[in-house]
Amino acid sequence: MSSPHRWLRPDVLSRDALASIVVFLVAVPLCVGIAVASGVPAELGLVTGIVGGLVAGAMPGSSLQVSGPAAGLTVLVYEAVTSHGVAALGVLVLATGILQVGLGLIGFGRWFRAISTAVVHGMLAGIGLVLISSQLYAMAGASAPGSGLDNLAGLPDLFARITGTAALSSAAIGVGTIAVLVLWKRCPGRLPGMLPGPLLAVVLATAAVALFDLPVATIEVRGLIDSLRLTGLDDFGLLADPGLLGVVLAFTLIASAESLFSAAAVDRMHDGPRTRYNKELIAQGAGNTLCGVVGALPMTAVIVRSAANVQAGARTKASRILHGVWLLLFAALFPAVLGLIPVAALAGVLVHAGAKLIPVTTIRPLWRDHRGEAVVLIVTALAIILTDMFMGVLLGIGLAVAKTAWEASPVRLDVEERDDRTTVALSGSATFLRLPLILDTLEALPKDRPAELDLSRLRHLDHACRTALEAWSIHHGAATAAVPEADGAPREAALAATAPDSRGPTPPGR
Template sequence: MTAPPRPGGGTAPPAGLAARLRSVPWRQDLPASLVVFLVAVPLCVGVAVASGVPAELGLVTGIVGGLVVGLLPGSSLQVSGPAAGLTVLVLEAVREHGLDSLGALVLATGVLQLGMGLLRIGRWFRAMSAAVVHGMLAGIGLILLFGQLYATAGRPAPGTGLGKIAGLPGLLADVLTGRSAPSPVLLGAGTLLVLLLWPYLPARVRLLPAPLAAVGLASAVTAIAALPVDRIRVEGLVEVVRIPDASSFAAVAGPGGAGTVLAFALIASAETLFSAAAVDRMHHGPRTDYDRELTAQGIGNTLCGLLGALPMTAVIVRSAANVQAGARSKASRTLHGVWLLLFAALLPAVLGLIPVAALAAVLVHAGAKLVPVRRIGALWRDHRGEAVVLAATAGAIIATNLFEGVLAGIGLAVLKSAWQTSHLHIGVEDPADPDGPLRVCLTGQATFLRLPRLLDALERLPADRSVELDWSGLRHLDHACTVALVTWAAQHRARSTEPLEVDPPLPTAV
């Protein structure tokens, strides 16, 4: 049997063959990998520079995220690499422990994540309060935004979040009065303007990712106009690799290093797994296995630590670009790692053309996008308690540090949930007969959080009336409230001549 003739001559391919050709993953994955690569290059470099490490280390982490984590099971379409969410913590770690100790810290982080994945702890990250996670990202975004504003003006940023905010009026005054060099300010402002206007340009123009276009234009203007601005310093891919030695692990042994490792592991894992949940909602392919994904991230960070590179997470910006570009399988994210490796190996001098102010503007834009303004508004309208947790978490991160701020947010979320779930209704029924007993009905959850309200209601009962206390409607009665009820009943019987009936009977000893 021959294939039917084609209108223009020849024969058409069999229908089955055409269907198979259309279903070949690389037809979608190859162009998607190029899109992700173009998005990843400026972000990898920018995160590295903002973290106080050589630019090439960001590319090393991106390469490991593509070539290693990209092949491992877990999530099929999300892309891993250096993330803006860890920039603040990495910068603090490098300042405190030194660049030579970064590899040991990241290596320990990877081992901890690997153990968490093998113990199947990944699924438990889904139980973390969404308000705490968004508050964490908002706090990180604000610190990143404020800190990179100084870089766009060519000024060093203060070391603390509050210091960055306090110094903004002085920074603005320096810019307006000309005490700051105008070239980096104008270059950063122009880069930010390109990023803001890019979504409104024609679709054919927007095929080029906005960060790459903005950085490329800034680099071209800098080269053509010979602007006197700082540029990225290039050391070479091999030269920046720092394999940790025995002395490097001294930073991990102390309490400060152990706290940094724990913060790296918890925040990177939370960001990765929440990113996975977001990416799963964007496509109809296989769902993420959270424990396997956490294990894959542990393997990736272990390797990044051995190379002295930045810690990695799954990055929602690159992952979203991967899905939107039509990726179908892991091939796209793996190929993006190949392109990063070829770029770093063959074209490292290109990095030396990039002005620091342009990368700072890219990170200002990225930091602003981490602040969930719309979500805060929606939460304030519908769930004000969640909005308070989000804002308090972000504020605590700015005022203290990332780890302590997240712990404060988790504590506040737990307290809020405990308060909301310990709902206690106290009903007092006064019969029409003035000589009849007062009936007190308790329903809901009687916990120590509601103890003041419970005691106030009981102590307001008159001593010259008989009382019927019905607590059969309580779903939970904790020890503190049990003691309070037993004590109140004993005192009421001692000072009143009227009877007190309790149903069901209270325990005689607590």
């Protein structure tokens, strides 16, 4: 796979062409379903998939991962469209793309790998729960109340309101779609690998609606050209709103992290060239820039379509480019087909996709072996449900940093009775996080004996601890002790102490 023209070989091109058809069949229901769930015309999901194949797919970075609209951004896009209108979507995605390109050019792509996996899994779990709660309403032919918490709280009432032919038919189509998706993968033989489950489920649901003439809502078709809205210079004025700037940052963080984590996962599936993270970030940015220009959905690399691409035998980037070609031909030649698809079926596909975002099987072992990581995951997911995507991710990152700082700053206090004085020897890293423990130990020392601090074994002493220890030392009468500087080198400082009724300070040089 080292030759740049290897994809021109007939044997490689034939494998890539077959793989591209599989990816196309997986992509169609997902692109359409994500667009509908995001509150925008269905055609915009196809446009993002087309750009992901033809633009991001042709650029250097990752060789086999596929880009398009992602379920992970559905909730955030829906909130942005609901709050600011579809007209604002283009400039948000455009700004996201430009920011991604800039981050890739300055070499920031590799730093996205430093994001805690617990935060990422928590983010995906929160997204999955919010996605499920919103799409259950669509499965029942009802409108979701709004926020993730409101959606979850309203589910009992929703289930009680599933009465009448229309609601029961819609729910049956949604549940049937999920059942097909779950059972299809368990079928023996090679057929499940050749025929994507989402496509089969949507086709069967569409056929059932047509055959039994069910009163179920179907997708509203507007036409590819009519769905596009070019972003103009005047639209950039919307970014003066601090709230929209926050949405751009959230788009950038989530889309970039999801793309680069997907790249790392896809790299483990094949033995071809590894992903060049900065170039991949630039490719994602270029795709989002174009999506923003035409007012389409934001784009990320998506693991489901990428895995299908690898498992179908793809060898080069030609497969993902061709999948974009097939999406373009479908959108241009067969747009009326979209109008036959029931909304409840797409909602069922997204409920199934949302469930797969929740790491159910990993939470228990994570809680057993790495409880702090499990807490970060759970808090991030709950914060997304209770607030919004951006605040939830920020809280998760902050909690992960605090946890790491706590674990990286262990301090040990050894209290020894030496002759006529008490010596407290500190070792490790004395930071503000451990200050309560340190001060509690010092304040518990006997008041009638001279006391001394030995700080010579500390690897690090931050400013907060230094200030607190100096204040404690001065309050008890000063002596000398070795103290690490900020760079770790020791110095002499008045941080040893005696009790107020002692015989006076220890002479320098003790």
